[in-house]
Amino acid sequence: MRVAWFSPFPPVHSGIAAYSLDVLEGVRHHHRVDLFADDPVWHAAGGRLHAGQGETIAPLDGPLGLPLYRAFDFTVLHDRTPYDLIVYQLGNAACHRFLWPYLLRWPGLIVLHDAALHHARAQALLGDRRADAYRAEFRFNHPGVDPRVADFVVAGLEGSPYYLWPMLRLVMRRARAVVVHGAPLQEALADEFPDTPLTTVSMGVPDPWEDPSAASAGHAERPMTAESETRTYPPTSVAADPRRDAVVAAFGVITPEKRILPLLRAVAALRSEAPHVRVRLVGEIGEHYALWQDVAATGTRDLIEVTGYVDDEQLAAELRAADVCVCLRWPTARETSASWLRCLAAGKPTVVPDQLSTVDVPTLDPRHWQLKHDRTDAVAVFQPPDPSRAVAVSIELADEEAMLRQALRRLVADADLRRQLGRRAREWWAGRHTLARMHRDYEAALAWAVTQPVPEWPADAPAHLRPDPSAWARSLTAAFGVEVDILGSREPGTGNR
Known part of the structure; x- marks a missing residue:
């Protein structure tokens, strides 16, 4: 299977960055995996602003020897040769901000590390001074809540109240499938989002008593024995x-x-x-x-x-x-x-x-x-x-x-x-x-997720999430009475040009 893997990676100081490498230690032996990272990771690995010249997009040698690309390169690579499955390691921290445009546009398997995403999403939108976009997403995620609640967050009342409104509905509606790390959470989310395919994988962690030199040999090649x-x-x-x-x-x-x-x-x-x-x-x-x-x-x-x-x-x-x-x-x-x-x-x-x-x-x-x-x-x-x-x-x-x-x-x-x-x-x-148990679970989850259909775009989703990329150009040419037919919009989620 050809897999695109979106995640924070070291040197980002994130537990999910370390977790992602532990998972990939097993996954990489059975699938062709390309890594997609935010710019700080790309630059730390020695990457420049442009990955290649002309039609060439060249990866760096990423963690575990896997090809590492800038997230921006995914659009071109996926358009040329579509990936079988896209995996998004999603958490409630600023280092996951870069995932959102991709997981909403190209549905995939979302590994949901936090069942509350309000902190990160609010900080991303409000940090870009997009208060109206934040309000619109809050209304979509929590249709039964007084929309004026969003104004409190816009006004700076952050912190613990975020947990009352997890801002999950948009992610769950756009996911091809969702993975969580425990049956109790799976059951709770299944009650709230019955139409979203859900499964669990065990979260595995390394053995702190293991010889580090043995650990470097690769977990997948050293099956856990009794x-x-x-x-x-x-x-x-x-x-x-x-x-x-x-x-x-x-x-x-x-x-x-x-x-x-x-x-x-x-x-x-x-x-x-x-x-x-x-x-x-x-x-x-x-x-x-x-x-x-x-x-x-x-x-x-x-x-x-x-x-x-x-x-x-x-x-x-x-x-x-x-x-x-x-x-x-x-x-x-x-x-x-x-x-x-x-x-x-x-x-x-x-x-x-x-x-x-x-x-x-x-x-x-x-x-x-x-x-x-x-x-x-x-x-x-x-x-x-x-x-x-x-x-x-x-x-x-x-x-x-x-x-x-x-x-x-x-x-x-x-x-x-x-x-x-x-x-x-x-x-x-x-x-x-154990890591071996997690690797087995991931193999089953990937095989299951690739059989799930791509969901339809929610008709009531906020308009800013489906912008017309040619709108600005059209506004410029409209004053001259010129119609620019080659700028016909491309529908998100389709291959129509």
Whole structure:
């Protein structure tokens, strides 16, 4: 199959950029894949403004040795020799902005990493001073909502309210097919968008205990075996030496949504009974987050370290060194957290939010340390939940700070519980979230997506999304009474000229 692959790529500091390479490690062995990137990636790879001369469009040597093109070159390449399938790795961040014109014009398989896209789409449109276009898209995406809501965003009331209106309808209506990373989200979206073909693929993450030199040999050529999935790994080191600091780590871009302030408050409250606890934030500080103000307010400057951005090798080392991992997020775009899955792969006890993305994961409630009911049928009455099945500890937003304190208090002190949770975390990753499992799922998803029909353009879609490219030229020639027949419009989604 000949596949066009739109995604952010390194050196963009994006989890999806790294994820995309992990997927391509398997896909590239079975399909001919061309990569399409935004200009910053193209220029970082040594590309110039024009890819070639005359009719020649020359790719660069991209990640994994795959051909890398500027996104602008796709139009010509696809027109000459249409791709069998176009894959769009779509998330709710500015680095995905360049995908939108293509995914709306040329429907393909959309891998939906975030089930809320309002932040990125609003920032793109309003950043270009296209407030009317933003209002029109808001009305289309949320026809039952008072359209004046859009005026609040135009006026600058951003942030958490974005999550109330995910701006998904346009993407779902134009997708040839959509992939998500969990059955609960698939079911929720299927109820809302019954006409959109939906499926799931497992999100796989690398093994942080794997030898980096072996990893470079290529995941697809090293099938995951039962022995490699269950290999032993070092226990958390606090158990071996109770005098050393206990490292409570959080991973990824540091933002208020990662619940850093509640974490700092919890650690500050435990200072007297657990003075050896330290917080290590592994990632960059988000540009809109005043982290050090929260640190000052909680008096935790001596308890916290921030690493800044780390590469894959450093990230694996940080995962191995952590004792407890806090993987919280609120508000949420209903995403599957790759950083949490990496913590599971490392065999670490984790603290997660009790929400849609973890509803199918057996977790402990730190208020009584019993397994939360993960069954609703009558049999569950006679077969109470077994705490020994727990993979993580989960906390509820309504009682967040108290539950987080209780979780950390016991996890830091109880080495046996850390080992048990770490072992089951590792087993959960090995059974569901390895790279080999993800590669198998993607093969099935690509084969399924290419059989799906291309959807019709929504009749009620905003007019600015289907502009007449010859309108400006026609307006110039109209004053002279000249009709320019060669500028006949070309209908989006067709091959008519």
